[in-house]
Amino acid sequence: MIESRLLTGGQAVAEAMRQVDPDVVPVYPITPQTPIIEGYAALVAAGRAHGELLDVESEHSALSAAIGAALAGARTMTATSSQGLALMAEIVYIAASLRAPVVMAVGNRALSGPINIHCDHSDSMLVRDAGVIQLFAENAQEAYDLMILAPRLAEHPDVLLPVLVCQDGFTITHSAEPVSLLADEDVRAFVGEYRIPEPLLDVAHPTTRGPFAMPDYYFELRHQLGAAQQAALGVFGELAEELAALTGRRYRTLEPYALDHAEHALVCLGSTGGTLKDAVDTLRADGEAVGLVEVRSFRPFPADELREELAGVRRATVLDRADSPGGAPPLFADVAAAFAGSGVELGTVVYGLGGRDIHPEDVRALLAASGERRTYLGLRGEPCRA
Amino acid sequence: MPELLSWDELPAGGAVRPQEAERPRTGGWRTGVRPEVDLAQCVDCLLCWLYCPDSAIVLDGTAFAGFDLDFCKGCELCSVVCPTGAIEMVADE
Numbered sequence A: 001m002i003e004s005r006l007l008t009g010g011q012a013v014a015e016a017m018r019q020v021d022p023d024v025v026p027v028y029p030i031t032p033q034t035p036i037i038e039g040y041a042a043l044v045a046a047g048r049a050h051g052e053l054l055d056v057e058s059e060h061s062a063l064s065a066a067i068g069a070a071l072a073g074a075r076t077m078t079a080t081s082s083q084g085l086a087l088m089a090e091i092v093y094i095a096a097s098l099r100a101p102v103v104m105a106v107g108n109r110a111l112s113g114p115i116n117i118h119c120d121h122s123d124s125m126l127v128r129d130a131g132v133i134q135l136f137a138e139n140a141q142e143a144y145d146l147m148i149l150a151p152r153l154a155e156h157p158d159v160l161l162p163v164l165v166c167q168d169g170f171t172i173t174h175s176a177e178p179v180s181l182l183a184d185e186d187v188r189a190f191v192g193e194y195r196i197p198e199p200l201l202d203v204a205h206p207t208t209r210g211p212f213a214m215p216d217y218y219f220e221l222r223h224q225l226g227a228a229q230q231a232a233l234g235v236f237g238e239l240a241e242e243l244a245a246l247t248g249r250r251y252r253t254l255e256p257y258a259l260d261h262a263e264h265a266l267v268c269l270g271s272t273g274g275t276l277k278d279a280v281d282t283l284r285a286d287g288e289a290v291g292l293v294e295v296r297s298f299r300p301f302p303a304d305e306l307r308e309e310l311a312g313v314r315r316a317t318v319l320d321r322a323d324s325p326g327g328a329p330p331l332f333a334d335v336a337a338a339f340a341g342s343g344v345e346l347g348t349v350v351y352g353l354g355g356r357d358i359h360p361e362d363v364r365a366l367l368a369a370s371g372e373r374r375t376y377l378g379l380r381g382e383p384c385r386a
Numbered sequence B: 001m002p003e004l005l006s007w008d009e010l011p012a013g014g015a016v017r018p019q020e021a022e023r024p025r026t027g028g029w030r031t032g033v034r035p036e037v038d039l040a041q042c043v044d045c046l047l048c049w050l051y052c053p054d055s056a057i058v059l060d061g062t063a064f065a066g067f068d069l070d071f072c073k074g075c076e077l078c079s080v081v082c083p084t085g086a087i088e089m090v091a092d093e
Helices: A009-020 A034-045 A059-072 A082-097 A122-126 A140-155 A184-191 A218-247 A272-285 A303-309 A330-338 A362-368 B018-022 B047-051 B077-081
Strands: A003-008 A024-027 A052-055 A077-080 A103-108 A133-136 A163-168 A176-181 A254-257 A264-268 A290-295 A297-299 A315-320 A345-350 A374-376 B033-037 B057-060 B063-067 B087-091
Touching: A003 A009, A003 A140, A009 A034, A009 A077, A009 A140, A009 A163, A009 A176, A009 A184, A024 A034, A024 A059, A034 A052, A052 A059, A059 A077, A059 A082, A077 A082, A082 A122, A082 A218, A103 A122, A103 A140, A133 A140, A140 A163, A140 A176, A140 A184, A140 A218, A184 A218, A218 A297, A254 A272, A254 A303, A264 A272, A264 A330, A264 A362, A272 A290, A272 A362, A290 A303, A303 A330, A315 A330, A315 A362, A330 A345, B033 B063, B047 B057, B047 B077, B077 B087
Parallel strands: A024 A052, A024 A077, A077 A103, A103 A163, A133 A163, A264 A290, A264 A315, A315 A345, A345 A374
Antiparallel strands: A003 A176, A133 A297, A254 A290, B033 B087, B057 B063
């Protein structure tokens, strides 16, 4: 039975949490993630969700508690945004290194400073290299679906990594749209029991976690994260097939859109994909050979699939909702690495920082400006270029 | 030095199982002094065994039986807590 309800992304994710029914949920509020944990806390208060809700004193503590719970043998979820993720950053690296399969909803929001509450991806990019998986939703439906897929991905024995389900702050977390919800029993059957190797509460098989690793072992243990990320690409595909049997929605690590005979492809993360689909439809109707790739899984980055999908294009323009002052924007850096030596011409656009809107009509300007190597969409003043 | 493991031979996340904790011979870091005992003064109170942070005091049942220098780091705690002065720190050659 599939039910459709008008929900914000935050409400949909809280609903997914109720259905997954994690054992432990350590949380600390922060805009724009707060509706997720508020919604979930209300469900716990009403007796409709059964997780141990831990009100901790900071995000640093939230993720620390989550690691302990996850390694002890409890399915664990949390949520954060922006400064909260920044305060967690130290523990995000440790969660990955300890192979704690925590699932965390991220309401993406610009990092201070200047202080801001609206969407960009600078918070996610801060933990880009931590070793955690980062999936980006386009809308509330995807945030809900990915939140149900995430525990299985995190807990898979070949993966065992934290999974961040990233959703654009306000655009997704606070905007209502019709969301198809699965039946509770289907979600329970899909996620199954929480099982990890050697849970700490298995006192018959004690282990020490978080060992000191000197130059003789640190390198090897960090390399395990790369191998687990690589494995996650395949596991994501298997789980997406299984979930598609329930939902009819088939996710891939990236989503191609209108790429047939496309000469020019746009590449983006998150809710901007919805805007660009509209823009591409209009441009296609005008005879422009434009297509789109939404990168669903930013970490692990599906470089091989991206090369396959864009094999026929002449040019790819990468839209980053985060900048790297003095260097290459993060999504562009990955795409450029994937296409090094391929002959595909690349463009890079930084847009939407601090929640500045992007509109479908902006895309035409991007195509017109395609000779320029880097564009700062909507920036007032002549951009400074290296 | 035990043979070093490759990344795919290590347990995920470097989880350490009890028997593996014995592999690194941490006594190799010793400070330059090691404990020596005068058994005639030892009263088997086992305070040294309680206090040793490296489990380097060897017992025979409930009797003191010596030091495990593979793990002793020369911290001198045993010699400080010994109530009869039976343990003395000597230069480690």
